[in-house]
Amino acid sequence: MIDSQESGTAVARAQVAPVARRWTVIGLLFVAILINYIDRGNLSIVAVPLMKDFGIPPAAMGTLLSAFFWTYAFLQIPAGWVVDRLGLRWAYAGAFALWSIASAGVGIAGSFQQILALRLLLGIGEAAAQPASLAYIRRNFPEEKQGFPTAVYLSGMMFGPALGAFLGAAMLDRVGWRLLFIVTGLGALVWLIPWLLLAPSVPSAMREPTPRVTAPGAWKQVLSRPTLWGIAVGTFFYSYYWYFCLTWLPSYLVMDRGFSFLKMGAYTALPLVVTAVTSMLFGRVADRVIARSGRHAVTVRKRFIAAGFLLGSVIAIVPALSSSPAILTTLITSLLGVGVAGANYWALTQAVSPASMIGRVIGAQNTLANVAGICSPLLTGILVGRDKNFTVAMIVAGAAMLIASLSFLFVVREEDAATFRSMSD
Numbered sequence: 001m002i003d004s005q006e007s008g009t010a011v012a013r014a015q016v017a018p019v020a021r022r023w024t025v026i027g028l029l030f031v032a033i034l035i036n037y038i039d040r041g042n043l044s045i046v047a048v049p050l051m052k053d054f055g056i057p058p059a060a061m062g063t064l065l066s067a068f069f070w071t072y073a074f075l076q077i078p079a080g081w082v083v084d085r086l087g088l089r090w091a092y093a094g095a096f097a098l099w100s101i102a103s104a105g106v107g108i109a110g111s112f113q114q115i116l117a118l119r120l121l122l123g124i125g126e127a128a129a130q131p132a133s134l135a136y137i138r139r140n141f142p143e144e145k146q147g148f149p150t151a152v153y154l155s156g157m158m159f160g161p162a163l164g165a166f167l168g169a170a171m172l173d174r175v176g177w178r179l180l181f182i183v184t185g186l187g188a189l190v191w192l193i194p195w196l197l198l199a200p201s202v203p204s205a206m207r208e209p210t211p212r213v214t215a216p217g218a219w220k221q222v223l224s225r226p227t228l229w230g231i232a233v234g235t236f237f238y239s240y241y242w243y244f245c246l247t248w249l250p251s252y253l254v255m256d257r258g259f260s261f262l263k264m265g266a267y268t269a270l271p272l273v274v275t276a277v278t279s280m281l282f283g284r285v286a287d288r289v290i291a292r293s294g295r296h297a298v299t300v301r302k303r304f305i306a307a308g309f310l311l312g313s314v315i316a317i318v319p320a321l322s323s324s325p326a327i328l329t330t331l332i333t334s335l336l337g338v339g340v341a342g343a344n345y346w347a348l349t350q351a352v353s354p355a356s357m358i359g360r361v362i363g364a365q366n367t368l369a370n371v372a373g374i375c376s377p378l379l380t381g382i383l384v385g386r387d388k389n390f391t392v393a394m395i396v397a398g399a400a401m402l403i404a405s406l407s408f409l410f411v412v413r414e415e416d417a418a419t420f421r422s423m424s425d
Helices: 002-045 047-054 058-074 076-086 088-108 112-126 129-140 147-175 177-198 216-223 226-247 249-255 261-293 297-320 324-352 355-384 391-410 414-421
Strands: none
Touching: 002 047, 002 058, 002 088, 002 112, 002 129, 002 147, 002 177, 002 226, 002 249, 002 261, 047 058, 047 112, 047 177, 047 249, 058 076, 058 112, 058 226, 058 355, 076 088, 076 129, 076 355, 088 112, 088 129, 088 177, 129 147, 147 177, 147 261, 147 324, 226 249, 226 297, 226 324, 226 355, 226 391, 249 261, 261 297, 261 324, 297 324, 297 391, 324 355, 324 391, 355 391
């Protein structure tokens, strides 16, 4: 009897250990993407003193803020290939080390050109983060259990900018912008220790079938669907707004409103925390509405997305506000809208995409989002100009969210989505 109990316990441990290890790796992926967003966002936090020290005008600062996306956007697919070839452990470790060192290097940079080169390197390193993380989830969790680990991972993308804004502003106020980069960049390398000990060296046995090569005719069919174009237009304009907030909002609060670094950090961080929390909440709310109402998932999710993006467009009125509480309330409201839409935004793409092409559709959507990441900082820098007036730039960001809302609401349609989903290559 004792032998039987001991044997049963051993079996249970053998079954539990892999689960515990998988969730430990998910935790490490969450921390890594949080660090990822802190490192890419540090330049936004220090933009004002950096422009002063190097004599950089807003248009040139827009180039620096955009440069990260030049390499990041166009290396998504090659980065995924490297992860598949080298394995998750070493590919991600190398990418993490590269982006951490590139981020730390900004702290000792002596010219505009050196910072530009380091931002390009940062984009190269960080390009591996999303393909590696999503590939791990898809290979190690069955389809019906992938939602929660994905939500945990994605929450790091929102908590990262919030934490980066708060801690970055505090460090900037106390030790200056150079030490901020050095400490956050080199300090993050500690993450590599548990990663190299716990991350799998080879892909999991839980593999998906090898995707077939897409026939040209299949893509021609896909590109003919209004639903695809509705998502594409919505993606670009939503991403324009999002990257405006991540790259130029801290500078606006300091340059236009005269906030201290600490106040700027708080006013940037709090709305982003609201975004992270509401994103997980409203993804679950939409699931329940779909289950209880019997309505089509596409119809429910696009309404959440459209409502959220419409709420986000209120950022356009910020230049007309005079009091700090009114500014904070409006920023929270605007970014709360992103939270309402956030989880449903990716879930809608999964709901409408052909099963055999979903990876490529999501990859194309993410690439388009980061093209907007290239455009948003550049155009904002030009609009702000030498007089450092953010009014037009803020109105453009709000208008972008309005366009995104209308695109999802009126162009993405349930009937067309069903036709799109039934396609195959």
